[in-house]
Amino acid sequence: MDRMPHDDLETVRLAFREGMAKLAAAVSIVTTNGPGGLAGFTASAVCSVTDTPPTLIVCLNRSSSVAAIFDRNRSLCVNTLASGREALSRLFGGSTPQQERFAAGEWLPGKTGAPRLTDAIVSFDCDVESSVESGTHRVLFCRVIDIAHGQEDDEALVYFRRRYHRIR
Numbered sequence: 001m002d003r004m005p006h007d008d009l010e011t012v013r014l015a016f017r018e019g020m021a022k023l024a025a026a027v028s029i030v031t032t033n034g035p036g037g038l039a040g041f042t043a044s045a046v047c048s049v050t051d052t053p054p055t056l057i058v059c060l061n062r063s064s065s066v067a068a069i070f071d072r073n074r075s076l077c078v079n080t081l082a083s084g085r086e087a088l089s090r091l092f093g094g095s096t097p098q099q100e101r102f103a104a105g106e107w108l109p110g111k112t113g114a115p116r117l118t119d120a121i122v123s124f125d126c127d128v129e130s131s132v133e134s135g136t137h138r139v140l141f142c143r144v145i146d147i148a149h150g151q152e153d154d155e156a157l158v159y160f161r162r163r164y165h166r167i168r
């Protein structure tokens with residue numbers, strides 16, 4: 001097994017990215033709507049923290065076009081994608097105007113007002129309770145206030161080795 005060198009920051013960064021490409025992850029569209037406006041982005045950096053109280057974290061790049069909108073709104077909805085939604089993931093993955101991103105899906109307002117994707121496997125509507133900055137990213141601690149479930153036989157969309165896969 002190759003060891004991670006410690007003397008060159010760029011080498012370490014690339015080694016980390018190569019390592020993380022092997023960590024299979026669910027793909028979610030994280031949305032928000034409020035005084036800051038409407039926004040959404042694709043995220044694989046979503047993780048459970050605790051069920052008491054129900055809390056998850058979302059890691060958001062501070063330099064992304066949506067970061068200021070999430071900062072302002074302080075609420076969001078994590079919509080976990082079913083297989084077959086690769087195109088939506090790419091669309092929300094950057095560089096596309098927000099209206100164009102949302103036009104590609106069907107949405108209903110959740111309790112917080114954040115758009116809930118109607119064909120998501122599961123959607124977590126959340127208040128953002130706090131955040132911590134770490135390097136280029138902001139870690140958002142999200143208190144789940146409502147959950148909507150998709151169909152029992154939904155297949156999951158998973159990102160692994162920089163490609164999309166489906167699992168039952």
Ligand SMILES: Cc1cc2nc3c(=O)[nH]c(=O)nc-3n(C[C@H](O)[C@H](O)[C@H](O)COP(=O)(O)O)c2cc1C
Pocket residue numbers: 027040041042043044045046059060061063064065066089090092093094095096159
């Ligand atoms: C599969 C996938 C996973 C991603 N995961 C994250 C993530 O967890 N956090 C993040 O800040 N950006 C993530 N991105 C990138 C954002 O979706 C992208 O930066 C965001 O849409 C903002 O882009 P913009 O600045 O062009 O609007 C991911 C993109 C893809 C395609």
